Amino acid sequence: MNDELFKLLLSLLAGALLGIEREYKYKYAGIRTIALISVGSTLFTIMSLHMGGSSGTDRIASNILTGIGFIGAGVIFKNDLSLNGLTTAATIWVASSMGMAIGYGDFVLGFTTLGIALFALLGLKYIQSALNGFHQIRVYKLSFHAEQLNSGQLETMFSEYRIVYKKLKEYRNAGYASCVYELSGHSRDLDRLNDHMMENKRLDSFTY
Numbered sequence: 001m002n003d004e005l006f007k008l009l010l011s012l013l014a015g016a017l018l019g020i021e022r023e024y025k026y027k028y029a030g031i032r033t034i035a036l037i038s039v040g041s042t043l044f045t046i047m048s049l050h051m052g053g054s055s056g057t058d059r060i061a062s063n064i065l066t067g068i069g070f071i072g073a074g075v076i077f078k079n080d081l082s083l084n085g086l087t088t089a090a091t092i093w094v095a096s097s098m099g100m101a102i103g104y105g106d107f108v109l110g111f112t113t114l115g116i117a118l119f120a121l122l123g124l125k126y127i128q129s130a131l132n133g134f135h136q137i138r139v140y141k142l143s144f145h146a147e148q149l150n151s152g153q154l155e156t157m158f159s160e161y162r163i164v165y166k167k168l169k170e171y172r173n174a175g176y177a178s179c180v181y182e183l184s185g186h187s188r189d190l191d192r193l194n195d196h197m198m199e200n201k202r203l204d205s206f207t208y
Contacts, residue, residue: 004046011042011102014114015095021121027088028075037071037092038099045103061100068096091117137184139168140208146177148202158183161193176204183208 015038016031023030029037041064048060072089094117101110142154151170158165162185169180183190197206 007042007046007102007105008039010107010110011038011099014038014098014102014110018091018095018098018114018117021118022088022091028085029088029092034091034095037068038095038102041068041096041099042103045100049104064096064100068093087121091121133187135184136187136190137182138190138208139180139182140206141178141180142197142206143176143178143204144202145204146172146175150177151179154179154181157196158193161185161189161196163189163193 012035015035018038019029019031019034022034044060044064051060072092075088075092076083076085078084094113098110098113098117101107101113151167155165155167158181164184166182167179168182169178171178183193197203
């Protein structure tokens with residue numbers, strides 16, 4: 001089998017294996033996307049070895065990173081309260097570097113990177129879950145009638161549940177108010193706070 005075709009097939013396999021985790025979690029960049037990014041990076045690296053010579057290889061490689069940056073930015077979404085897609089963008093970045101390593105012919109480095117990436121995506125989530133249990137940061141948006149409740153009373157309530165708070169925004173309109181807070185503490189205390197706010201008739205709504 002042609003050596004370069006072998007590299008492309010290996011890159012397809014490595015990218016598909018890395019993409020399975022993203023596909024399982026129903027992310028925008030799944031098996032096909034990650035596999036194509038890996039294969040594309042491998043082909044660009046192969047072509048850079050043919051076309052670039054000793055002087056142009058690094059230039060083509062740097063342009064691969066620029067292109068991957070645009071793709072990664074396309075899967076990051078920000079709304080008022082959260083930022084999503086960073087892990088998927090990082091996976092795309094790693095898939096590209098993995099494909100480049102395979103294209104250069106360093107199969108051990110490429111598949112070692114695959115193993116490390118899968119460990120980070122699958123293994124470290126348990127450590128992350130344990131840490132989140134001890135300390136979480138959530139951004140809440142709370143809406144209420146200004147005559148029935150105020151931010152000072154909200155902050156007293158947070159303190160009663162041992163929650164550290166930071167006010168980010170406050171809105172007022174025709175007697176109604178909305179506050180955005182960054183709350184941090186043990187997940188158990190945050191959940192207890194949620195239960196209390198669900199029963200608080202002076203609080204119209206809250207989201208996080």
